[in-house]
Structure formats: structure tokens, C-alpha cells
Amino acid sequence: MADNRDALKTTDWQSASDAVLLHAAGERNQQAFAVLVARYHTQVYRVAWRLNGGHVDTDDIAQETFLKLWNNPAQLREAAALKGWLMRVASNLVMDRYRQKPMAELDEAFDVVDTTLSAPAMLDQNYVTKTIDAAIAALPDRQKLALALVHFEHMTNIAAAAAMEISVDALESLLARARRGLKDKLGSNGRQLLAVLATQGQT
Amino acid sequence: MMNTQNTKRALSDQELDQLLDSASHPMPALDFEARLLARLNVEVQPGNVVVLSVRARSKIWLASLPLAASLILGLWLGTSDKASTLLPFSSDTVSQSISALLPSDRTSTLYSLPEDTQS
Numbered sequence: 001m002a003d004n005r006d007a008l009k010t011t012d013w014q015s016a017s018d019a020v021l022l023h024a025a026g027e028r029n030q031q032a033f034a035v036l037v038a039r040y041h042t043q044v045y046r047v048a049w050r051l052n053g054g055h056v057d058t059d060d061i062a063q064e065t066f067l068k069l070w071n072n073p074a075q076l077r078e079a080a081a082l083k084g085w086l087m088r089v090a091s092n093l094v095m096d097r098y099r100q101k102p103m104a105e106l107d108e109a110f111d112v113v114d115t116t117l118s119a120p121a122m123l124d125q126n127y128v129t130k131t132i133d134a135a136i137a138a139l140p141d142r143q144k145l146a147l148a149l150v151h152f153e154h155m156t157n158i159a160a161a162a163a164m165e166i167s168v169d170a171l172e173s174l175l176a177r178a179r180r181g182l183k184d185k186l187g188s189n190g191r192q193l194l195a196v197l198a199t200q201g202q203t
Numbered sequence: 204m205m206n207t208q209n210t211k212r213a214l215s216d217q218e219l220d221q222l223l224d225s226a227s228h229p230m231p232a233l234d235f236e237a238r239l240l241a242r243l244n245v246e247v248q249p250g251n252v253v254v255l256s257v258r259a260r261s262k263i264w265l266a267s268l269p270l271a272a273s274l275i276l277g278l279w280l281g282t283s284d285k286a287s288t289l290l291p292f293s294s295d296t297v298s299q300s301i302s303a304l305l306p307s308d309r310t311s312t313l314y315s316l317p318e319d320t321q322s
Contacts, residue, residue, distance in 0.1 A: 042231060063242065067242060128222075132223065136226060152226070179216070193225075
């Protein structure tokens with residue numbers, strides 16, 4: 001693998017595998033690290049955003065996640081587990097900040113959606129999005145993370161369970177509870193939201 | 204009536220998926236990568252584990268040597284009864300100290316034997 005790595009020119013990093021990039025990043029190659037960042041930063045950012053309810057700290061958390069990888073690449077033993085490792089570090093950083101910061105600050109992230117709004121006011125895609133985001137944000141952390149990894153980041157149950165360091169059964173249980181919780185939270189309002197989406201789709 | 208029942212029915216999995224698809228898909232700022240790469244050369248985050256160096260340990264042992272020597276010397280002096288020869292008073296330093304503090308008649312009362320035993 002070292003020979004392959006030596007043969008790579010700087011322009012070849014884009015097509016290099018995670019394993020090659022990770023090894024090169026471990027040797028302080030910033031170009032290789034930049035390619036890794038480009039590959040995963042959107043997903044890391046989205047998971048952090050989903051977990052902390054869109055708080056302004058999201059950007060900082062995503063950056064800190066990659067800095068941890070840069071400063072100590074030896075923490076990651078298998079390149080195949082890179083994505084899961086990044087997700088785990090990001091989620092841990094979010095949860096650490098939740099413990100340190102008062103919840104009042106985080107509550108500012110979402111406007112509380114008024115479910116008693118009249119029908120005309122609800123005819124808005126933005127309202128639907130906000131309502132769904134708020135319902136997800138209200139879920140317990142572990143359920144939120146499971147939903148973010150599987151539904152929004154399209155990870156397999158096995159990969160998501162590995163990222164969360166739990167069994168697949170436990171992950172499926174979290175997902176089922178998350179979905180049930182969302183259905184309960186959205187309640188009858190969920191069907192109205194679907195009607196809004198259908199209206200938006202027709203226009 | 205039909206419409207009300209339809210509204211109250213719980214969401215199906217497909218309907219929930221449809222709603223979840225309409226959730227936000229946030230994107231990081233365009234300069235995210237540039238800012239991160241700029242931080243690489245600046246920040247060196249401290250590790251979680253602090254390793255004590257060998258040198259630091261040897262210093263701790265060095266500091267303990269005089270203490271250990273003092274303890275051994277104290278034990279040796281105490282057990283071999285050599286300390287009394289080193290002191291300016293007799294070996295009964297406690298009684299000497301008390302007699303120095305108390306008036307002479309009081310001291311004699313304290314240390315005098317009962318009359319019946321004297322006889």
C-alpha cells in the first residue's frame with residue numbers, strides 16, 4: 001500500500017481510497033486530508049445539525065470532529081469504519097455540549113411551531129419543514145441519532161449500529177421507537193401536513 | 204365525517220417517510236473546508252490521556268529518599284536507646300519538663316509515693 005501511495009501524485013488524491021487517504025493524513029499530508037474532509041464534511045455537518053436542533057454550534061462541532069481525526073489519526077484503526085467513526089465523534093461532541101450548555105440556549109434553534117394555525121397559514125412548505133424538524137428535535141438523543149444515520153444519511157442498519165456501538169437489534173428498537181414517537185407527536189397534524197405537501201406538489 | 208376519520212387515523216410508515224423527506228437538509232457553509240484547513244496548522248488539541256514521563260517519576264522517588272532515611276534513623280534511635288545520650292536531659296524528659304513547669308511542692312505531690320508504700 002505504501003508503494004501505491006508513493007506513486008500517487010497530488011492530483012490523484014481525489015480517486016484514492018479512504019485507507020490511502022487516511023494513511024497519508026496520518027503522515028500530515030494536508031492534501032489527502034482535504035479530500036477526506038470534502039468527502040464527509042456534509043454528512044458530519046448534517047448529523048451534528050440534526051442532533052443539536054440546528055444550533056449555531058453545528059459548524060464548530062463539525063470542524064472539531066475533523067480536527068480530532070487530524071490530531072490523532074491512530075484512534076481509527078480501520079479505514080472502512082471512517083464514516084461511522086466521524087459520526088460517533090460528532091454525536092459525542094454534540095452530547096457533551098448539551099451537558100455543558102443550558103438548554104435554554106439550544107431552544108432558540110427552533111421556533112416552536114404553533115399547531116393551532118389556521119389552514120391558510122399552513123399552506124407553506126416552510127411550515128411543514130419546520131414542523132417535521134421540530135418533531136425530530138424533540139426525540140431523545142439516541143433515537144434522533146439512529147434516525148439521522150439510517151434515514152437521512154442512508155447508512156445500513158449494520159453500519160449505523162457499528163457507528164453507535166450498539167447491536168443491530170438495539171438500533172432497530174431505537175428506530176421503531178423514533179418512528180412511533182414521531183407519529184404520536186405529529187398526530188392528526190401529520191395528515192394535514194401531507195395535504196399541504198400534496199398541494200405544493202400540484203402547484 | 205369520512206374526512207374526519209381519515210384525519211384521525213395514525214400515519215402509516217409510508218406517510219411518515221414522505222414527511223421525513225420534507226425535513227431540512229442543511230448544508231455546511233461554502234468556506235467550511237477552507238476554514239478547517241486553515242486551523243490544521245494552528246490547533247494542536249491536547250489528548251485525553253496524560254502520560255507521566257519517566258523523569259517526572261524519578262524526581263518523586265528522589266524526594267522520598269530523605270524522608271525514608273529520616274524514618275529509618277528515627278526507628279533505629281528509638282529502638283537502640285541511643286537518643287537519650289544525645290539529649291541534654293536525662294532519658295525521662297517528660298517528667299523533667301513537667302517539673303520545670305510546675306511549682307516544686309506540687310511536683311513533689313505528683314511524684315511522691317503513697318505513705319503506706321514508703322513505710
